[in-house]
Amino acid sequence: MATQRVRVDDGVELAVHVSEPPGSPVAVRSAGPANSAGPANSPESARSVGDADGGNAAPVPTVVCVHGYPDNSSLWDGVVAELAGRFRVVTYDVRGAGASDRPRSRDAYLLDRLAADLAAVVDAVSPDGPVHLLAHDWGAIQTWHAVTGSWLRGRVRSFTSISGPCLDHAGHWFRDGLRRPPVWRDLVRQALHSTYIGFFQLPVVPELAIRSGLLARVLRSTDPEEPAPVTGDAVAGLNLYRANMLRRLGGPGERRADVPVQVVAPTGDAYVTVPLQSGVERWVADLRVRRVSGGHWVARAQPRRIARAAAELIDHVEGFGEARSLRRSRVNPRPAGRFAGHLVLVTGAASGIGRATALAFAAEGADIVLADIAPLTAVADEVRARGGEAFAYSVDVSGAEAMAEFAASVVAEVGVPDVVVNNAGVGVAGPVLDTSVADWSHVIDVNLWGVIHGNRLFGRLLAERGEGGHIVNVASMAARVPNAVLPAYSTTKAAVLHLTECVRAELAGHGVGASAVCPGIVRTSIAATTRFAGVDAAEQAGRRMRSDRMFARRNFAPEKVAADILRAVERDRPVVAPTAEAKVAGALARFTPGLLRAAARRPPA
Template sequence: MTLQGARERWVRTGGVELCVAELGDTAQPTVVLVHGYPDSKEVWSEVAARLAEHFHVVLYDVRGHGRSTAPEPLRGGFTLERLTDDFLAVADAVSPGRPVHLVGHDWGSVQAWEFVTVERTKGRIASFTSMSGPSLDHFGHWIKKRVSRPTPRRIGQLLGQGAKSWYVYLLHTPVLPELAWRGPLGKRWPGILRRLEKVPGGDYPTPSLPTDAAHGAWLYRDNVRPRLRRPRVDAYAHAPVQLVTPLGDAFLSESLYDELELWAPRLTRRTLPAKHWVPRTRPDQLAAWIKEFVVATEGGRPTARAASGPHADRFGGQLVLVTGAGSGIGRATVLAFAEAGARVVAVDRDAQSAARTAELARLVGAPEAWAETVDVSDEQAMEKLAERVAAEYGVVDVLVNNAGIGLAGPFLDTTTEDWRKVLDVNLWGVIHGCRLFGRQMAERGQGGHIVNTASAAAYLPSRSLPAYSTSKAAVLMLSECLRAELAGRGIGVSAICPGFVNTNITSTARFAGVGPEEEDRRRRKSARLYGLRNYPPEKVAEAVLRAVVRNQAVVPVTAEARGGRLMSRFTPRALRAIARLEPPL
């Protein structure tokens, strides 16, 4: 099985023949993708196709895998020294005289750490992107430090990683791994990946899987124990390194990389809410990060500035769309994502306000920011927006349905038209956003996150806010239902429930059952009260980013929102009594 449109060549080195595939323009910088265990080069097919639009992309089957031949004998034929010989032979064949950009996953990353830290490869590697595979030397020092200076935390880290490494012990047993892979495990492996890792099928894994896995067991036998016992003391990276850490990796702990800056001074960190096989499950995000890193390293104009805000490792380069972004919580949320290096789309029904937010986003660090004008209650307009965003900017990674309006007044004074207006924006606007952008996320199949701005009013009954509270309670329940439905697709859903936040919603809120003068008076009084509380929208924006990072379900923001949430769960009768009180007018 070959990569579609790839040019193949064979490279002979160290008694083996390596099958090498090339995509893209050879005049562009060369990106070499190295696969892991028990994979072949086809694990990279989705990422390679995306990178080939910009670079000369090279993939090769590691010795003994795919269509490359295996060394004879197998024992001693998979040492890191021999794998380094293979890499240099490939690099010299595909990019003579020009350094290559190296990308490795799993054991591809383990061996690539060797490539980027040994003296004989200096000048041949321009950059290295690592995912799901640590340096065995760094790992050895990590273990020795925790054994020689144990603390409860360090012992916990050792035990945690020891449990995650269960398969390494099995692979050191003689014969059994080969029998398992050539027998039932090899047949069931594709189904295991689909079920546990949500890995799509297609051209991966290839029919050579049982043989690849049997040969690849020698990667562990030839290297793990020798390097962990006697790690090199000079394993410093001589090229810039980008570390991509899948937060749901079942085989590697995040703590393995705690001291990585000591070994890789020019380090960029990225994190993904994904499991181990990110080349198959998150190809869009990986390709974007690799492209950005390669362009920056090449010395051309970077595709994004170095983000310095909180959670930059998580949101750098991602596409975030926020509705109601013209002011208040919406604008603060756009700017918070911009500071984290995200590309942002600021949506508001006020074109001038949306444009101003996008301009501010570019000033604080967004690599790209756009303004879009739409009324979220207009279904057709939202459909056109979703189509335009997907066509021009891409599929949204994070959606924040924030647009909303306020309405106060007794139920008996609230007209049908009042109800329609508040539900059209506060509820239907959220429904439209979730349905249209959520469907795009689901169809892409690479995860995402939806944040819906509800309110503490969603669970705090009040005689003066029947319409507003009902709309926000519906948003809260919608979020809970969506969270249950979309969890299996890797899409998180969070409901943000602010209390009294100092925004301009008070200046536009409507009061049912009163005349214009009285309505204006109540608006001014509400604005004064919110101003005295003076809880800034920026803190709500911080809560939004944390909710996405932690995949939180319901997030009360402000002390009164948190207190009200507790009361709604443990003392609902007291809340009902408070709800009967006449609010000060």
């Protein structure tokens, strides 16, 4: 890394650090597998800019990273390590921080002055071409100011913002929110997160808090990984708040960005809430919003995650295609379909609820991973007819090794699914005393172990990716109703219901939701394939026929269950009961469980 000094027009000198990529030309990754969780500089997907047409390699893109308060350019060390193999990465200490000068005047920290600094750095490090911007906290605030003004007109290819809104946009967000009671909760929450801003306006007291170490203790309480700030940087940086906050929030201007913008919003940010960061579609024509798990200093704590997000936007702008995760996060122009850009995995997808769910997601813009032991050609064709991509896999969900291989193949060939629907299941009927060990093993292996495998494998992938997601486990009304007709089946579905509650609690901190779907009698083929214990073949055939007729008379279409599954994912509902009888069973199980137990009793034969 080389360091140079850039002198701006008011005499302040900025310390600028440039990491040149090794070799020339530098390998630049194509979009690669959508939603790839690998490193941003993964060599497996490297290519040289310009290779596609056989010409000379184009200049390597330059990425300029701008830090916030009370940090210095070292905030980006981990991100630089991830990006430097593919890009020319520039960091600099903003005025008042690190090795840059610390002017004493409060007006020296006005946003106009900071935007001019950024423009000077861009001109110094990339005089002949535009750059990509990546900024955090106050670095993002000043970068928003620059890209929505005239300082960088024609000099920026893309901008990724983390935990720092444009102050003018924030001012409008607060004003507009006061006129909309439904968002008052968001306003109050953000106001509570912003109390420190008022504290920083006080004379002398904030300086004393910094010099005494109180600020460092507060920062560590919200993020144990955040190092203690340099005292001089923290004191000088108070001028950022005092020079800009009140005047910008109190009299916001109309500021629009004409470059592709990606907002990376940490869901656990203790200072800047997701609604404040993400509510900017009015001001940005080409906007993406990515919610990531993590705290305010996610750039330091999860550098690979941030580098991957920034690199995907850069790759897209540089002409290497749009990763699915970018399509999923697009806000403006708004894509068609509620699940546009999503990758949805459905087990048991060949028929019934699984097939209906796959087609419903495809109709809303999703691409579908289909899994079943039955043929999937027809369903895959139907998915494609609805506009989605279809990826079919033959897999037995009951096998641990088979499921592990399946998950690895999906990630390598398609990417990490955004939604996982564990639907595959089998039916077993008959009294406990008549159900053989083999029947118990089969129904547990498919109905329970299959769901456990799906939750373990794909839940881990979603948590590690850190961009949210949802798991849907299809249980049954039978999970809540004690009965002597389907004891083995009911036992597995009750376990699935409780497993879902546990998974929901465990993955909530990663931004991953989980829903249990408990339908009643639905018109599917399960009745015609149910194994009836303790009877001969002729009796089993008769019972299957009668059960199938009953399901047909009930005539509740699997498409209605699929619609409820889509709503459950959208609204993050913990439990869904699609049919009327399932809703009644749920209410009885909650309020009058004794009545259900009494109704289930069977007199001795």
